[in-house]
Amino acid sequence: MTVERWGVHELTLTGPADGNPFADVEFRVAYRYRNRVLTVDGFYDGDGMYRARFSPDREGEWSYVTSSSAPELDGHRGTLLCIPPGPGNHGPVRVRGAHHFAYADGSRYDCIGTTCYHWTYQSKDLQELTLASLRSAPFDKVRMCLLPTDGMRPERTPFAGSTPGSVDVSRFDPAFFADFEARVADLLSLGIQADLILFHPYDRGVWGFDRMTAAEDAAYLRYVVARLAAYRNVWWSLSNEYDFNREKTIADWDRLLQLVQRYDPYQRLRSIHNGTKMYEVFTPYDFGKPWITHQSVQHWDGAEVAAWRACPKPVVIDEIGYEGNAGRRWGNLTADEMVHRFWQGMTAGGYVGHGESFVDRETRAWISVGGRLYGESPARIAFLRSVFAELPRGRDGEVDASRCVLHYLGDRQPSAVELDLPLGDPFRFELIDTRTLTVTPVAGSYSGSCRIPLPTHPYLALRGTR
């Protein structure tokens, strides 16, 4: 049996189907390369089927042995051969330096995400349309929820049952997960990270998934991690707007994050996302806590990135406001304003996520259901992405200031800008118009303290190279 590096190996065994196998049966598999052992939780997949998924990170021969409370699942041995990664497989994304990301093979990850909270809960046709939209969009990450909101009445949920009030949270619905995993795999084939939101506050007790017991939360997280951690494009977002859930405390979130860390043999990226109210309330989780890998921020102002970089972890503003025409404060920005916020946050050394909420179009709000993109921002974000991908960077992922400066001029309309450039070889500049997506050379060359004339209109950036 062969599997490519960072691919998924699946082991299937049959075992007990009586009682509640989700809760009653312990099943783990220890995979070994040379002397290094990586132990994964297996999971019950219904109908007496037990599976374990494993993503090898070293080429060569791996061996495995199962252990289980059920004799028929215990002591199975085998080997698999891990072969080089195929085209487009750069491995999982990890943190690079303090504030940036890279794939495990060392190549750069741009981190330009978008949000489609419940796209996997929609009709098959709409899901296919979402994938088609993503194929031609500039996004390399999608934030998406596992759990339904209070108003949704899906055919399936992660748990057994789909009627509020009669869901058995001690059992899971393997068919829900099979569909969900297929979508995570679809994203993987598009080179898109799946930033999985494990809890959210939009349940309001209707399903009760926002107020399960500590043991139920733990069983849910363990099952989700057992099923999904082997997909190399998975990230864990413990909650959306965690601070809006009044049923849980910071100590609860600490514990749940720690549990995900304990269950996850690969240590996929892990964070938790705050809410904001009225451009006033901002209570992010303490991202300095060791079990957090990056800062998943909701905030309206990209200029704040500079302050958050005091914490030595990448800043990802996963919600900065959405382009659209929704009746809610968060969902009716112009493309100009939205893209302006991107440029602010990115030039400050952070990352920014997209969202779109045109509520009167055929497929409604992208952030909720996916579908089609109607806004003007994706094309501009594609342009921004290409500009940032070309910047020369050091080993820590930071832009190499000795070779390149990128200065964003924002929503002002100056006739000139004064810059303090490094002395020595002069810089040549290009004027980047982030609205018309044009790049125009600026006459002359500059070093030290200098003044560069500008056309008098907003949303421009200067890129200087030596």
Add this chain to the structure above:
Amino acid sequence: MTEVERWGVLELQVDGPVSTVFRHESGESAYAESFQDGDRWLIRFMPGLEGDWACALAGTSHAFTCDPATTPGPVRRVGTTFRRADGTAYHPLTTTWFDHPTGDSADRWAAACRALAASPFNRVRLRAGNPQHLETQVRDLLAAGIDAEILLPSDEPAIRDLVNRLAAYRNVSWCLDASSDARHLAELIAECDSSNHLISIHTAPEAVDPGPPWFTHLSVPLENLRGVSALRRDYAKPVLVDACGSEGDGSTPDTSLRPEELLTRIWEGTVRGAHVTHGEWYVDSDGGPWSAGGTRPTGVVAQRLRLLREVLDELPDGVEPIDDYRDAPTLAVPGSYYLQYLGEHQFPKRTFTLPAGTYQVDVLDVWNHTVRSTRETVADTLTVRLPGTQYQAIQIRRAS
């Protein structure tokens, strides 16, 4: 046929840089690489299972038999505790002996090793320098029944060489220095180490997250030992405080602790379920400060830790911190064993709620190294009178 006892060391001379797989009759196997020792190349291996083993080298099969153990084996992590491979409980009491970076240490080491063998310590932190000197130290400690934590350098070839050289000694564990690529190095060690020894990184959790599975336990610098309770809760791993300061008269705050302060830190952390490392830094000691490669500990704490060693040796299995007594750390097997430490506080008495029965009650004066024992019959609560001085511990053991 060659015979090696379980958890002993098998050594094979080979032609150069090679690797092999040792296969046990059960199907278990282990990978090992050779290392250069002077003008020889050697492969070492510690068999973890009794029975027949074989490996192939240069096309030739080498077979050997593993005989029953005469030792409890290497240390393993089990949840938040350590155990020997044979299942017995392991309570490390560690001291720090960092050799001079240069110079011949043989005489100093010989004296230090004698001092260690006579001390209450069962584990020493060593810093990797010359690989052959280090190996001598590890072997001497093995003979004395003392474990060695090796502080590794941060370059990959040196780590690989040390692991290949030393992994077959059952008494070693690995500690990485705070390094830019801790994950890579920890995984490299795990890959090469055919004995699966403990791996940690010496750093504050805020600097390098100790949570990932490639670290078996926490190795933290920590001055306020009350913090270990949160670390144990957050990571569900054993917590080793391997730098809380040294007793001594050094010129820095962390090398000039009063002996009372170091002793109470070690007790406080221990009764909170962690393991706290001793250090000593008296500038004018014979051979230099003990923890800088001196010949023997000359301070007070090393002697007074004998009491802690006795307590640790008699700790019942399954003892855990409990939070029934909010104002004093307490280790317990509820109903049958309690160990409470009162630190700098001068309590006149302490009351415990216990199941009816007879108990042996020991009031341990940790600083003065005295024990007052009584036998008490309890209906539901027990009040223990105390001398009203600092550094008292109470040990309660059910007698019937």
